[in-house]
Amino acid sequence: MNYPYFKYHPNAYALNIFEKEDGVCSICNQKCDLKYSCSFYSLNEPDYICPWCIENGAAAKLYQGSFNNDMSIENVEFIDEDEIVNVLYPISDEFVDQICYRTPSYVSWQQQVWLIHCNEPCKFINYATSELLHPILHEILEDIEYSGMSLEWVQHHLTTDSDFSAYLFQCIHCGKHRLHLDSC
16 A cells, blocks of 8 residues: 655654554544554544545644644744744744644654754654764764763664664755754
């Protein structure tokens, strides 16, 4: 079966964001064999979300929810003008909509953060290990420094099953890798 492609999460099917389970989608009422199994933020949670209802925005619209929090997009600014809060996004509203309402989330310890580069969201590539990061360390040094983690620790001790996790992103335009680090 051909499943929809997610521009900002191209490896969603390989990273266990979906699980093989026969069922009926709570949104489109169609039979499906692949159920979304990651974060969805809404007051009422559907029993089953198929990939098509994520991709076309139907799940987020019907349940008034989101797969990724708009406040977790990198460099969002909050301006308080006499208790009226304005939110300034570093990317266009179209990109905010795509990340929040049409892109599957990823598993993280804390709230997911979606990194940006070249004025567009990056694509989420993988959960990072020291071995995976070794060839691209020069690209992600600034992100490591910003995180406060030691370069030595990231180079030699980062695994996918520890209390500290790393999430690898890549720019859609220039190919530069970005890294978000998180702990429980």
